[in-house]
Amino acid sequence: MTYQKSLLSSIKKPISIFNDPWETYNDIQEHNALTLSNIEFTTTNLCNMRCSHCAVGYTLQTADPSPLPMDLIYRRLDEIPNLKTMSITGGEPMFSKKSIKNVVKPLLKYAYDRGIYVQMNSNLTLPIDRYLDIAEYIDVMHISHNWGTIDEFTEVGFGAMEKQPPLKAKLRLYDQMLSNARTLSEQGMFISAETMLNKSTRPYLNKIHNEIVNDMKCQRHEIHPMYPSDFASQLEVLSLTEIKEAIHHLLDIRHPDIWMLFGTLPIYPCITNEDDQALLHRLRNSKNITMRNDPDGRNRLNVNVFSGNIIVTDFGDENGALSNIKNDKLTDVFNAWLKTPLAQSLNCHCPKFNCLGPNVLVKNMYYPDTNFKQNEIDMHRLYPMH
């Protein structure tokens, strides 16, 4: 089976280093303010794997409850005038046929009809027909690749599973992931593989990058430092110095023709550290490199299709649910969130560098004593806007 991009989706500007619809700064440029333009849906609690590092790994279940009526979900989406992007996550969104039919496909069709860009977060280990079946609706297929060795996959990839599948079955899934990525890429799907920087991946970044480029034929390699939170407590976080070394190493060994996207980087123009500034300079001046501001809470909210709960991130959120789509419009919830003391304390903005500052995890981990609001004032003095 092959697929062809439909006419409507081909009208959308192709995704490239010049057009990353998930970049929060687009909304600042368009609306002059943080604007809700991105909704992430958690569409299933089911998955065939149980990765230790998975954002939702410890909340996965063995059966999904009934989702909320799609009419309510459509109505809440209709109420967002600036909706540009949608992300579909789980669990594994393509695992449950019931969920695909009742939730995933209706959401994909809604996005298609509004010309909205869609990203799916998948482990790509299921039979390829499932992915081909929805391929025409997908703008970005996002997968994780943190596997420096095959043992890492068979252990960490099932680290949160009580009853372990046989080794052979695990190995089959790894092969399936590689071959699915290659086949779908060759058929035109944009596949973005994400690697977290942590103590487990750091020794294998060269191997992982080569596998992503050569074997899986992905169009983009995303790099995000791993931040400590409940779900990832087993894995070790890198120090700021180690993160910077790892990024330099990646820039040394990478394939320069492949887009590398660095997200949630704990390095900011206002931090007057020579190494930081040298790395930022290198990143800005390297070919096919982009840095992305963190979307969580800046242009994105997450909605759980079962409970209707609205949160700012897709992982264990210290603040609990902000609200519920049964009661509130998403734009109202987003605007109320922006007014909270937490959001106010975090949201800084320096137009000179298109920078929107750290999220709460980055701030707590690396900059607990830094006052970014003061840095913002200082930066605006140094770089007046007009």
Ligand code: SF4
């Ligand atoms: S937006 Fe915030 S983090 Fe970025 S340079 Fe300005 S003050 Fe620093």
